[in-house]
Amino acid sequence: MHELSIAQSLLEILEQEAKARGAAKVTRVKLRIGALSGVVREALEFAFEVASGGTVAEGASLEIEEVPVRIRCPRCGVLEQEGPFLVCARCGEVGVLLSGRELEIDSMEIEDGGQSRQGHP
Amino acid sequence: MEVKVVRDILEANEVIARQNWDFFAERGIYVLNLMGSPGTGKTSLLERTLERLKGRWRVGVIEGDIATSQDAERIARYGVPTVQINTGGACHLDGNMVRGAFGELDFDQIDLLIVENVGNLVCPAEFRIGEDDKVMILSVTEGEDKPLKYPLMFQVSSALLLNKIDLLPYVDFDLERFRSYALKVNPRLQIMEISCKTGEGLECWIDWLEERASGKRG
Numbered sequence: 001m002h003e004l005s006i007a008q009s010l011l012e013i014l015e016q017e018a019k020a021r022g023a024a025k026v027t028r029v030k031l032r033i034g035a036l037s038g039v040v041r042e043a044l045e046f047a048f049e050v051a052s053g054g055t056v057a058e059g060a061s062l063e064i065e066e067v068p069v070r071i072r073c074p075r076c077g078v079l080e081q082e083g084p085f086l087v088c089a090r091c092g093e094v095g096v097l098l099s100g101r102e103l104e105i106d107s108m109e110i111e112d113g114g115q116s117r118q119g120h121p
Numbered sequence: 122m123e124v125k126v127v128r129d130i131l132e133a134n135e136v137i138a139r140q141n142w143d144f145f146a147e148r149g150i151y152v153l154n155l156m157g158s159p160g161t162g163k164t165s166l167l168e169r170t171l172e173r174l175k176g177r178w179r180v181g182v183i184e185g186d187i188a189t190s191q192d193a194e195r196i197a198r199y200g201v202p203t204v205q206i207n208t209g210g211a212c213h214l215d216g217n218m219v220r221g222a223f224g225e226l227d228f229d230q231i232d233l234l235i236v237e238n239v240g241n242l243v244c245p246a247e248f249r250i251g252e253d254d255k256v257m258i259l260s261v262t263e264g265e266d267k268p269l270k271y272p273l274m275f276q277v278s279s280a281l282l283l284n285k286i287d288l289l290p291y292v293d294f295d296l297e298r299f300r301s302y303a304l305k306v307n308p309r310l311q312i313m314e315i316s317c318k319t320g321e322g323l324e325c326w327i328d329w330l331e332e333r334a335s336g337k338r339g
Binding site for chain 1: 124126244271
């Protein structure tokens with residue numbers, strides 16, 4: 001259940017970002033979560049719902065994009081892996097991990113606080 | 122309106138972990154983050170390790186547990202400075218919790234710090250604490266499929282200690298299959314077979330640990 005820690009860290013970032021943009025409310029958040037990250041989607045959604053109460057992101061919806069495991073194999077090039085493997089599924093060579101470990105916030109939907117409209121697209 | 126953010130959710134922990142690492146590096150202290158399931162043998166390994174490092178290394182221990190100080194009491198018998206961190210429900214240690222223990226150990230008197238993480242095969246893998254190496258311990262009673270089910274911990278670990286090999290005749294644990302799974306998940310993983318009960322394989326582990334720690338001391 002480290003999803004609660006992750007939700008809390010996420011909320012800290014949302015508070016910072018909302019404040020920096022003069023936003024009163026965050027209504028939607030897009031995350032990119034790698035298949036290797038060990039995060040359980042439902043647990044994160046639940047933790048976020050609970051932890052966001054009383055914050056700028058209260059009631060915000062979470063959109064989670066799952067990022068597949070991709071490696072660069074020295075022989076076969078870039079390929080997506082079926083499982084959590086760093087060796088190439090085709091030839092068995094050791095590859096370099098390109099994606100799958102992500103735990104990042106991609107974007108958020110905000111509602112303006114009413115002031116400071118200029119300067120933001 | 123939608124705004125791009127693109128930030129690592131755990132960046133705050135990464136920053137603290139980096140500061141912790143700097144703190145230890147300035148003092149030439151090697152830090153090991155020991156992880157594994159509850160009951161896999163983390164504290165037993167720590168005891169066997171302390172016996173063997175006695176007189177050669179000034180060891181300090183941080184014990185992470187959800188609750189109780191039983192492990193810290195077990196370790197304090199070995200005469201090494203030990204501090205207990207109770208996470209109060211959290212399933213892992215993070216950089217901030219380890220920093221909280223800074224005032225409780227005399228780091229001028231320590232050159233090898235072992236941090237025993239909370240018993241858990243998932244969560245500790247995600248949080249750096251300022252360590253030089255993560256090492257995981259897994260016992261043969263847990264089954265050979267674990268690298269496939271909990272790949273992240275296998276991927277972030279430098280070494281894996283396969284414990285309780287004295288029980289191999291009594292359990293259905295396919296050693297070859299396990300090795301192949303673990304190395305597909307992390308081709309660089311150093312696998313050592315040990316028994317904390319009989320002492321088998323522990324020399325190999327101590328050699329590995331001392332070599333790693335010597336590199337840090339310079």
